[in-house]
Amino acid sequence: MTKEQQGLENLSIWNDAASMLAKAKKDGVETVWDRLHEQRNECAFCAQGLSCSKCVMGPCRINMKGDKRQHGVCGADADLTVARNFGRFVAAGAASHSDHGRDVLDTFAAVAEGKTKDFQIRDEAKLRRIASELGLASEGQPIDAVARALADKFYQDYSSRSERLSFLSRVPEKRRTRWAELGVTPRGIDREVVEMMHRTHMGVDCDATNICLHAVRTALADGWGGSMIATELSDILFGTPRPTASKVNLGVLRKDMVNVLVHGHSPVVSETILAAAKDQDILAEAAKAGAIGINIAGLCCTGNEVLMRQGIPLAGNHLMTELALITGAVELMVVDYQCIMPSLVRIAACYHTRFVSTQDKAKFPGATHVPFTHENARDKAREVLRMAIEAYTKRKPERVEIPGQPVDIMTGFSNEAVLEALGGTPQPLIDAIKAGSVRGVVGIVGCNNPKLTHDYCHTNLAKELIKRDILVVVTGCATVAMGKAGLLTPAGAEQAGQGLASVCKALGIPPVLHVGSCVDNARILHLCAILANALGVDMSDLPVAASAPEWYSEKAAAIGLYAVACGIYTHLGLPPHITGSKTVTDLALNGLEDVIGASFAVEPDPFKAAELIDKRISTKRTALGLTP
Numbered sequence: 001m002t003k004e005q006q007g008l009e010n011l012s013i014w015n016d017a018a019s020m021l022a023k024a025k026k027d028g029v030e031t032v033w034d035r036l037h038e039q040r041n042e043c044a045f046c047a048q049g050l051s052c053s054k055c056v057m058g059p060c061r062i063n064m065k066g067d068k069r070q071h072g073v074c075g076a077d078a079d080l081t082v083a084r085n086f087g088r089f090v091a092a093g094a095a096s097h098s099d100h101g102r103d104v105l106d107t108f109a110a111v112a113e114g115k116t117k118d119f120q121i122r123d124e125a126k127l128r129r130i131a132s133e134l135g136l137a138s139e140g141q142p143i144d145a146v147a148r149a150l151a152d153k154f155y156q157d158y159s160s161r162s163e164r165l166s167f168l169s170r171v172p173e174k175r176r177t178r179w180a181e182l183g184v185t186p187r188g189i190d191r192e193v194v195e196m197m198h199r200t201h202m203g204v205d206c207d208a209t210n211i212c213l214h215a216v217r218t219a220l221a222d223g224w225g226g227s228m229i230a231t232e233l234s235d236i237l238f239g240t241p242r243p244t245a246s247k248v249n250l251g252v253l254r255k256d257m258v259n260v261l262v263h264g265h266s267p268v269v270s271e272t273i274l275a276a277a278k279d280q281d282i283l284a285e286a287a288k289a290g291a292i293g294i295n296i297a298g299l300c301c302t303g304n305e306v307l308m309r310q311g312i313p314l315a316g317n318h319l320m321t322e323l324a325l326i327t328g329a330v331e332l333m334v335v336d337y338q339c340i341m342p343s344l345v346r347i348a349a350c351y352h353t354r355f356v357s358t359q360d361k362a363k364f365p366g367a368t369h370v371p372f373t374h375e376n377a378r379d380k381a382r383e384v385l386r387m388a389i390e391a392y393t394k395r396k397p398e399r400v401e402i403p404g405q406p407v408d409i410m411t412g413f414s415n416e417a418v419l420e421a422l423g424g425t426p427q428p429l430i431d432a433i434k435a436g437s438v439r440g441v442v443g444i445v446g447c448n449n450p451k452l453t454h455d456y457c458h459t460n461l462a463k464e465l466i467k468r469d470i471l472v473v474v475t476g477c478a479t480v481a482m483g484k485a486g487l488l489t490p491a492g493a494e495q496a497g498q499g500l501a502s503v504c505k506a507l508g509i510p511p512v513l514h515v516g517s518c519v520d521n522a523r524i525l526h527l528c529a530i531l532a533n534a535l536g537v538d539m540s541d542l543p544v545a546a547s548a549p550e551w552y553s554e555k556a557a558a559i560g561l562y563a564v565a566c567g568i569y570t571h572l573g574l575p576p577h578i579t580g581s582k583t584v585t586d587l588a589l590n591g592l593e594d595v596i597g598a599s600f601a602v603e604p605d606p607f608k609a610a611e612l613i614d615k616r617i618s619t620k621r622t623a624l625g626l627t628p
């Protein structure tokens with residue numbers, strides 16, 4: 001279908017997106033949807049995972065039907081080709097979360113060693129609690145000594161020295177035993193990724209199922225390793241989230257202020273930008289330029305990080321990043337890494353917008369590169385804000401259009417905040433689950449994908465689930481969708497079933513709880529472990545599920561796989577590129593159920609997906625002796 005046939009209004013469910021798509025046309029700016037259209041008629045081999053370019057005897061395309069070309073030059077068949085591709089896909093996702101975690105760890109270690117003045121430990125109590133949890137001496141020890149010991153322990157988790165990751169102590173015994181029996185206990189975070197690269201070289205692991213099991217292990221190293229370390233240390237450095245009010249959609253941009261968008265994933269750079277934006281001399285410069293202040297708003301997961309902890313408004317999700325620049329109201333976009341479309345640099349150049357990269361591992365041709373380190377972060381943040389103020393003087397009012405009114409949201413539901421709201425124990429939540437007022441919990445996570453109508457699946461799936469008294473927790477780009485749909489405020493409970501609505505009213509919480517960025521899916525894992533341990537069951541016995549309705553990224557594949565590996569049934573709106581292998585597809589959709597207690601389900605229709613998830617939750621409830 002061409003965009004003309006499809007109509008602009010079918011690309012996204014939102015008015016702010018529709019107005020910017022119209023403006024893009026007027027301004028002659030190309031967007032992700034235009035490029036998707038140009039890339040139509042995708043390669044059927046690639047779509048099914050059946051092409052391989054891992055060596056120069058190839059590239060090879062494996063033919064599933066007919067008797068010609070059933071094998072690559074090396075002799076690999078369809079199953080092996082798909083498994084090798086998928087293994088690397090998951091490894092790349094795990095590496096992305098985990099390398100982000102390492103950067104937070106490096107910052108934390110620099111604080112512990114007194115090597116930076118630009119960062120501090122903001123949640124000392126959490127630092128001490130986690131140190132004790134992991135068996136390190138904390139009581140009576142000076143805080144920097146505790147921090148150094150914890151940093152050492154986490155660095156070891158990245159290495160080849162440990163037999164299992166530190167945070168596996170959180171996992172229910174039964175689940176750990178299962179993993180040990182299957183040989184998928186995650187050891188070192190980097191080790192599992194490197195081993196996947198090794199196994200998938202020509203002539204190493206030639207057993208598709210064996211490669212898939214290592215993909216499980218690699219994904220677990222992400223969930224209970226890299227991602228969990230990123231989350232916990234970010235809380236220690238920047239504060240553990242508490243319920244806070246904020247706003248969402250493009251309407252959070254301001255006509256009368258210097259607009260700075262923070263985009264990417266790590267909170268390290270964006271937190272220093274926030275801090276510097278409070279400097280009196282910088283604010284005075286902004287005033288001199290004619291602005292009433294500096295307005296910082298977030299995109300994607302960096303946006304989720306600063307929203308969760310500091311209540312910074314969220315301008316949009318993945319498919320809104322280009323559209324945000326098309327407002328013509330953005331002075332500067334500052335990025336760290338991941339999910340930053342290379343097209344953004346070209347779009348920024350169509351307006352007065354400055355595009356600033358900050359990480360030596362993530363450069364963008366055409367951008368201004370301002371390398372941030374632990375030693376210079378605050379100074380660099382000030383430099384970046386000055387660039388934004390200068391750009392403000394060049395803004396062209398006739399090209400500015402800020403669509404929509406900001407929507408109110410509530411954020412900040414860390415496990416600490418949730419448990420606190422429940423009076424310090426998970427028991428009230430367990431009681432509500434037992435009574436059936438909360439029938440189950442579903443995590444809706446992840447991206448947008450231009451192949452699907454923007455945010456249609458997110459919002460409809462969430463609405464269908466809360467109607468059925470299923471509490472939804474949300475992370476990543478899905479958050480923006482829930483916020484815009486009015487589901488992230490206590491008033492959203494009006495759209496919930498009677499049971500869930502009464503619980504929300506009693507606690508003053510929304511029916512969809514924002515629990516963070518994509519690395520913060522580790523919070524959901526931890527919460528499931530807490531619930532399973534409190535009930536004395538395995539995580540796979542819980543009435544819970546996960547869904548990535550509009551996912552696109554390798555990281556989302558890693559998240560989905562670690563969820564399944566933890567026994568959490570996981571819905572995907574689109575399949576990964578694995579359909580060329582019967583073995584791998586069967587394993588994902590059915591086979592894993594027997595070995596690990598959960599599997600994937602693929603369903604693009606959110607209403608049918610809600611049925612599937614509901615059925616799963618009923619089954620789990622019945623098995624626990626509860627009403628379905």
Ligand code: XCC
Pocket residue numbers: 265300301318338339445446447448476477478517518552553555556
């Ligand atoms: Fe990227 Fe995290 Fe996906 Fe959004 S949700 S498109 S991964 S920014 Ni993580």
Ligand code: SF4
Pocket residue numbers: 052053054055056057058059060072073074075076081202
């Ligand atoms: Fe072809 Fe095998 Fe080389 Fe892949 S590894 S490109 S299938 S010869």
